[in-house]
Amino acid sequence: MKRLLIILHDLSAGGAEKMMARLAGALVEAGNDVTLLMLTGGGVNVALLDPRVKQVALNSPRSASAVPALARFLRHNRFDAQLAALTHVNVVAIAAAALSGTLTRLHVSERNAFSRDKHVNPSLRVRLAYWLAPLLYRLIPNPVICVSRGVARDLVETTIARDRDVTIADNPVLDNDFLQRTPGRPTHPWLLDKRTPVIVAVGRLAAQKGFDTLIEALARLQDRRVRLLIFGEGGLRTELLEQAARLDVAGRVELPGYTPDPMAQIAAADCFVLSSRFEGSPNALVEALSTGTPVVSTRCPYGPQEILEDGAVAPLVPVDDAEALAQAISIEMAQPRMRHYPSRISAAARYMSGRAVQTYLVALLGEQRS
Incomplete structure (x- = not known):
């Protein structure tokens, strides 16, 4: 049994946080002693943690100020491997590991397209972290774990990181028995009482997710009955909401907020759409595939091309092209729902916890670079 540590800022409602909670459980299931440490603490994804995962919260007011406390924790609690996630947390973890003498055990991970994600948060501290990170990635003894080939390539092509500074591990998105599980009950009235076709999308209401393009695509659909839930x-x-009103589709668009069971909503929908401008490895897309629901995605950097096998599994359309998105949605919704069901399930199966956790164990416990 190996002692493993996962380091996060908190377990809020983001995709990276959700995947780290799932990874912690998968590592426990694989026979390891796992601790999940939060620099700040809390968040809705705490509910996803396997009860066997030990929790530690440093309760720091900010991630950056947690370096001394994290260094003390690492010095007094020796782990076989330490994994940090998200760029600003990676920088904090590298500093703390260097101070505690545990740098050889530390692994950091990038969850998104580095060249795009660095422009999202205007905070000076976050921008400084993105400036420092590539330099640190060249100096640390273990390669950066990236969630897709695209994320790894982006890091190498747009920073000073080298090919030998990166490796890849898959997100543990799905339970191993996902095919045997019955989808949960949807919560929205449009899905509970299906009177018209419904499109579902899932993600933060942020520019990255391209929901403005999706709403415009909805307005371009010939079938004026179709509704959209984000x-x-x-x-x-x-x-x-203001955009939906301008386009005269306000009555067909709703934003119900966070859902703890997105797969229940997607399974009851007629189509799932990923309209993102960039991603790392979109977990919602994998979850959608696992339900068998028809899927349409943008060909955004990075992730959808790998997951959808360059369009063989489901349509890929150009980013920010509302007309192409509308056409792809119309075509998918006009086809028999089960037409490409086997290929969707097969593509999703790559991201089962049992398979994905092995890619992490190789990355965390394999031979270190010389």
């Missing part, structure tokens, strides 16, 4: 929270709620 599950998620974020700062663009008001702007998206």
